[in-house]
Amino acid sequence: MLQDYATGTVASADGTKIGFRYRGSGPAVVLVHGSMESGLNHVALADALADRYTVFLPDRRGRGLSGPHAADHSLATEVADIHAVVAQAGASRIFGVSAGGLVALATARRHGRLIDKVALYEPALVLADSFYDNAWLPRFDAQIAAGKVTAAMVTSMFALRLAPTGLKVIPRPLLAALTGMMLSGEDKAAGPGDVTMRRLAPTIRYEGVIIGEAKGTEAEYADVAAEVLLLSGGRGLAWLRPGRDALVRTLPHSRTVEYPELDHGGSSDVTKANPKGRPDLVARDLSKFYA
Missing domain, CATH: 3.40.50.1820 (Alpha/Beta hydrolase fold, catalytic domain)
Known part of the structure; x- marks a missing residue:
């Protein structure tokens, strides 16, 4: 509690x-x-x-x-x-x-x-x-700057290989829309102090920074x-x-x-x-x- x-x-x-x-x-x-x-x-x-x-x-x-x-x-x-x-x-x-x-x-x-x-x-x-590099960060940063949070999350999901292989056949705009529905549902249920995925999304770029650095x-x-x-x-x-x-x-x-x-x-x-x-x-x- x-x-x-x-x-x-x-x-x-x-x-x-x-x-x-x-x-x-x-x-x-x-x-x-x-x-x-x-x-x-x-x-x-x-x-x-x-x-x-x-x-x-x-x-x-x-x-x-x-x-x-x-x-x-x-x-x-x-x-x-x-x-x-x-x-x-x-x-x-x-x-x-x-x-x-x-x-x-x-x-x-x-x-x-x-x-x-x-x-x-x-x-x-x-x-x-490793396959991993930080080439995805400029695209992610541009999407966050443009307010396209869900598109940025999809970008990071593929860059960090967090998505099941089957999702690669789904167009990114559709994945962004589905992600947006999930975020909206969480936003509605969230309290004032809750750390939601939408609030966390911009932090992903800094995870990429330190993983790439190390x-x-x-x-x-x-x-x-x-x-x-x-x-x-x-x-x-x-x-x-x-x-x-x-x-x-x-x-x-x-x-x-x-x-x-x-x-x-x-x-x-x-x-x-x-x-x-x-x-x-x-x-x-x-x-x-x-x-």
Whole structure:
């Protein structure tokens, strides 16, 4: 229940306000959400951990309680933001999913003296030979600038290979129209403080920025001293698997857990957009790992 959470803010290195929610008792754990999410997408996971840990749910930039992105946004910006929350919380344990997993791992590398244990659910670290590049960003930016939010979301969906293969045969205008219907339905049901997909859409470009920036950097994580738990879904994003496997080879202290039935949203709350989430399963393994 959200009423069980207190809220706080901390200033990042550039002065931007980073907001967070927290509850529980015991050692601090910081949960870093992924793309098209805010801290509110991991409330069920936080609730499941709160009997043993004080759980912090930061909103990454451009979302909810936090300030806006800067024009020169980078992975270093994200690391500074999460480091500020980790320092404020006194946390030595951190979790991150997808692009948030990339941020969590980079934070552990940069601030290893603070962080002892890092858990990552399908971190968005891609290898140098990956298909992924940021060539889609100009089109996305133009669509957002023109107010074509649904078209921009379709652009990002294909760029990040989030769409089932069968959708490629559907004309993009039709996909944009269907996406618009989904957003409108969510907008009607949303409360004043809800972080809707329409509000989150502009943040996708910054996910692309940091994924592109970190492409091919897996060898740099060989000096991460923390214990790392690499989690993945058997039905997750296949194009992130090579990066995970590279981290298994690179990180000095790592182990893996795979959930055969889970997809990329396995750690997140169950919603209409994420009907197969199982944060209870992820919380079980996180609780053991952080103990």
